Amino acid sequence: xxxxxxxxxxxxxxxxxxxxxxxxxxxxxxxxxxxxxxxxxxxxxxxxxxxxxxxxxxxxxxxxxxxxxxxxxxxxxxxxxxxxxxxxxxxxxxxxxxxxxxxxxxxxxxxxxxxxxxxxxxxxxxxxxxxxxxxxxxxxxxxxxxxxxx
Numbered sequence: 157x158x159x160x161x162x163x164x165x166x167x168x169x170x171x172x173x174x175x176x177x178x179x180x181x182x183x184x185x186x187x188x189x190x191x192x193x194x195x196x197x198x199x200x201x202x203x204x205x206x207x208x209x210x211x212x213x214x215x216x217x218x219x220x221x222x223x224x225x226x227x228x229x230x231x232x233x234x235x236x237x238x239x240x241x242x243x244x245x246x247x248x249x250x251x252x253x254x255x256x257x258x259x260x261x262x263x264x265x266x267x268x269x270x271x272x273x274x275x276x277x278x279x280x281x282x283x284x285x286x287x288x289x290x291x292x293x294x295x296x297x298x299x300x301x302x303x304x305x306x
Contacts (some may be wrong), residue, residue: 161162161259161262162251162257162262163171165250165262166248166252167252169244169247170223170248171250172240172241172244173241173248176238176241176244177238177241178239183234183236183237184234184238184241185233187230187231187233187237188230188231188234190230191227191230191234192230193229194223194230195223195227197223197253198220198223198224198227200295201216201217201219201220201223202216203216212244225282228280228282229280229282232277232280233280236276236277236278236280239276240273240276243269243272243273244269247265247266247268247269247271247272250265251265260300
């Protein structure tokens, strides 16, 4: 390859992999740590904390459901981030170990990586929301502000 695009691509991808997977302060570890913190908070939403009066008990129950949903979301985001890192590692392996990757070969690897990563959800959606979007393609949820949250 005539230019330095190959080396820049390798360095950039390796940097992303490191950022996502680095031990203790990488994105995956941070998401998993936050999920564990939320799980602990959820486990403390008990009758002992909120009592048995209808108002506080209902709030505590709803808050626990919210925390459980956030826990699931954080775990899914960590899984998605790991999937991105894996796809990056696979693509990096295709252009590593040689200095003779042509521009068209690099473009093909980049295109393949783009296609693989586009299959990974970039935001978390609960199963209920995925079903809603599948059943109502093109729906604008902001038009349904009074609709019960899924």
